[in-house]
Amino acid sequence: MNNIPPFGLGTFRLQGQTVIDSVKTGLELGYRVIDTAQIYGNEAEVGQAIAESGVPRSELFITTKIWTENLGRDALVPSLQESLAKLRTDYVDLTLIHWPSPNAAVPLADSLAALQQVKAQGLTRQTGVSNFTVALMQQAIDIVGAKEIATNQIELHPYLQNRKLAEFAGSQGITVTSYMTLAYGKVLQDAVIQKIAGTHQATPAQVVLAWAMQLGYAVIPSSTKRANLESNLKAQQLRLSENEMAQIAALERSQRLTSPEGLAPAWD
Structure with missing residues (x-):
């Protein structure tokens, strides 16, 4: 069974x-749970922070992602070994394309095939994908089987709910990991979100993170402020009513914020 923790810390742009x-x-x-990537250019700093924290490696779940230049059979394995050296660990818990x-x-x-190889070598515990469409996920499933795809990490927030993809992933037993769950803070200004937050004496961020987790998605919000890091953690204890979940569902507006030219697939 894929074992993706529901709540973690993202490091994109830091x-x-x-x-x-x-x-x-x-x-x-x-x-x-710490999420990083080769292209973020911060694996060494993440590794330093973990080392200095004194938290035992066995308590951590570390994710990194293989950049497009390293996706070939000959490049993927050494690139992950380099990531492990930077992260100061013998293995990561999850490696994504x-x-x-x-x-x-x-x-x-x-x-x-290269991902299977690093898994067989014990360099990663689980493997998965990111920014894959339904068609690409199906292709991956046809090649290695759904059990080898622990998650698909995608942009997902109240303004881009990605339901078609989320439903497909769910039908295959693949966890959806939502990135940009707060839509760069855009959804925090939403009147519906703010009203629900008021009802629960919660922050808008807690409401949105709780909404995503309640739908069964994993979330990896990032913050540089201690108060926000602490506050976001409390989203795990927040439960929204069916009515509140329906109100957030109605906020869908297909507002995609990340679609880099030359990288983005033909989105669903």
Whole structure:
């Protein structure tokens, strides 16, 4: 069974001392899931923060993602070994294909075979994908089987609920990990979210994170502020009513915020 923790700490866009402080503070507050990626350019800092935190490796769940340039059979394994050296660990808990290979320059079968190889070598416990469409997920399932795809990490928030993809993933037993769950803070200004937050004496961020987790998704919010890191953690205790969940469901507006030219697939 895929074992993706429902709540973690993201590190996208955080660099240098900023990411060290964010991760160290997060670990101090009780975060145990850390999400990074080769392209973030912060794996070494994340590794430093973990080492300095004193939290035992066995308590942590670390995710990294293979960049498109490293998706070939010959490149993936050494690139992950380099990531492990930066992270100061012998293995990561989850390794993802960060984006599908642009124009399928590297056949998906090759990347998935290399992922199987690093898993067999014990360099990663689980494997998965990110930014995959339904068609790409189906292709991956046809190649290695759904059990080898622990998660698909996708942009998902109240303004882009990605239901078709989420339903497909669910039908295959694949966990959806939502990134940008707060839509760069845009949804925090939403009147519906703010009203629900008022009802629960919660923050808008807690409401949105709770909404995603209640739908069965994993979330990895990031923050550089201790108060927000602490507050976000409490989303795990918040339960929304069916009516409140329906109100948030009605906020869908297909507002995609991340679709880099040359990288993005033909979205569902």
